[in-house]
Amino acid sequence: MEERRTLINISRKTFLQVTVLLLVLMLAAAVLTYIVPKGRFGMNEDGTYDYSSYQETEEIKGIPVYKGLLAPFLVFASDDGLTLIMLSLFLLVISSAFQVMDDTGGIKALVSQVSSVFKGNRYLFVSAVSLLFMCFGAFLGLFEEMLTMLPIAAALSVTMGFDRFTGFLISIVSCGFGFATAVTNPFTVLLASEIIGADPVAGIWFRLVIFAVMYLVLQIFIRLYIRKIEKDPAASLTGAVATGDNSGIKEDGPAEKDKKRLTLTYGIFLTLSLIIIVVCSFLPSVRSYSVVILTAYFLIMGILAGVISGAPLKNVMKSFLRGITGALPTIVFIALAASVKYIFEEGMIMPTIVSAINRAATGRDPFKIAIMIYAVVLVLEFFISSSTAKAILIMGILKAVEIGLTKNMSVLIYTFADGYTNVLFPTSPVLMIGLSMIGVDYFRWVKKSLPLFLVTLILVIGFLFLGITIGY
Numbered sequence: 526m527e528e529r530r531t532l533i534n535i536s537r538k539t540f541l542q543v544t545v546l547l548l549v550l551m552l553a554a555a556v557l558t559y560i561v562p563k564g565r566f567g568m569n570e571d572g573t574y575d576y577s578s579y580q581e582t583e584e585i586k587g588i589p590v591y592k593g594l595l596a597p598f599l600v601f602a603s604d605d606g607l608t609l610i611m612l613s614l615f616l617l618v619i620s621s622a623f624q625v626m627d628d629t630g631g632i633k634a635l636v637s638q639v640s641s642v643f644k645g646n647r648y649l650f651v652s653a654v655s656l657l658f659m660c661f662g663a664f665l666g667l668f669e670e671m672l673t674m675l676p677i678a679a680a681l682s683v684t685m686g687f688d689r690f691t692g693f694l695i696s697i698v699s700c701g702f703g704f705a706t707a708v709t710n711p712f713t714v715l716l717a718s719e720i721i722g723a724d725p726v727a728g729i730w731f732r733l734v735i736f737a738v739m740y741l742v743l744q745i746f747i748r749l750y751i752r753k754i755e756k757d758p759a760a761s762l763t764g765a766v767a768t769g770d771n772s773g774i775k776e777d778g779p780a781e782k783d784k785k786r787l788t789l790t791y792g793i794f795l796t797l798s799l800i801i802i803v804v805c806s807f808l809p810s811v812r813s814y815s816v817v818i819l820t821a822y823f824l825i826m827g828i829l830a831g832v833i834s835g836a837p838l839k840n841v842m843k844s845f846l847r848g849i850t851g852a853l854p855t856i857v858f859i860a861l862a863a864s865v866k867y868i869f870e871e872g873m874i875m876p877t878i879v880s881a882i883n884r885a886a887t888g889r890d891p892f893k894i895a896i897m898i899y900a901v902v903l904v905l906e907f908f909i910s911s912s913t914a915k916a917i918l919i920m921g922i923l924k925a926v927e928i929g930l931t932k933n934m935s936v937l938i939y940t941f942a943d944g945y946t947n948v949l950f951p952t953s954p955v956l957m958i959g960l961s962m963i964g965v966d967y968f969r970w971v972k973k974s975l976p977l978f979l980v981t982l983i984l985v986i987g988f989l990f991l992g993i994t995i996g997y
Contacts, residue, residue: 547861558872622827624848662703705944723932902942
């Protein structure tokens with residue numbers, strides 16, 4: 526009997542490549558702790574760091590060897606440990622809930638329903654879904670949560686005559702681009718504006734223009750890819766993968782007997798999940814608990830929806846466990862990626878690096894400073910994927926330094942550097958997990974997307990120059 530494919534299906538080759546890459550980054554970080562002097566920031570009376578006060582220490586350089594070796598484990602006991610544990614649980618549960626949905630025929634039923642709505646309007650489908658996901662990122666600051674929608678987008682794309690990679694582009698990549706344009710993104714624009722004392726509404730027109738331009742650029746990239754695979758199906762990065770072929774429930778199961786019940790059950794299931802995401806984004810009091818709330822929702826409703834759809838509880842639980850098994854390698858990626866930041870912090874070299882940047886920025890040409898800050902945040906993004914952590918770090922420094930840029934421009938620079946790399950750098954868990962879901966190797970993605978990101982880089986530099994010129 527042929528082995529059934531899980532939704533998150535990381536090949537041995539991909540697993541080894543990503544693991545080796547992250548281990549090399551860990552080694553490089555550990556070596557830097559023996560080269561870069563240790564230092565620490567001063568403390569304010571309220572217990573927060575004073576980034577304008579830096580002192581180099583005389584302590585022995587280098588992270589202890591045992592901490593470097595055990596970093597993937599020790600990181601779960603660090604200040605970021607609880608967040609990493611919750612993210613890991615979230616991904617395991619999400620994977621399992623959608624595995625059940627796939628195995629019961631829920632994805633097939635929804636795909637059939639939605640594809641009938643866009644029948645004869647394939648390109649409208651691509652543009653509309655891509656715009657929707659960009660808005661999720663730009664206005665609500667959603668990104669990690671959109672992994673829950675990737676299986677649906679991929680399945681719909683295949684049904685509409687494209688491939689799973691197209692689904693990845695119109696969902697995860699589109700959301701990442703929206704996150705970077707950051708019109709009202711609470712995790713970048715609003716937070717950074719609050720820290721530096723800028724008005725997030727002032728100059729919003731400029732960010733809307735950027736949003737429109739980046740949307741058009743992404744649509745051109747997607748359309749060129751679609752035309753290429755239409756002319757030559759062999760050029761597809763994922764192939765024409767039919768949905769539901771690898772389900773744990775047979776073709777003569779509930780998916781064929783009661784499609785109406787499946788469509789209604791999982792339609793409600795996904796609608797409620799989107800409502801929860803939106804509500805959590807708008808309510809500051811629950812925003813920090815959004816991952817916990819979504820994890821609980823998908824754990825309970827993922828199993829319940831499978832039973833309501835007509836599948837036996839025994840089969841539902843088997844599918845749920847298969848989903849967990851398929852997602853386990855992603856936990857390794859999370860631990861290794863987070864270990865890089867852990868090594869920097871334990872080696873006490875992060876304050877030294879930040880202080881050097883602080884000194885280098887003072888008194889220089891505004892455009893050169895803008896490019897320098899952009900480059901610095903790009904480097905930090907490679908090691909620290911958390912937008913909140915970087916906003917507190919970078920904007921806290923910029924607030925204390927006179928660099929010749931407006932506060933809104935400082936926020937724009939930060940959002941540019943923080944966002945687009947979420948769908949480029951291998952230290953982005955969402956990117957790596959998303960690619961594994963559609964079965965695309967990371968290096969193939971880099972090769973394919975390089976023209977897109979080169980154009981994006983040129984446009985970003987252009988917008989920075991324009992913004993400084995017009996006094997944004």
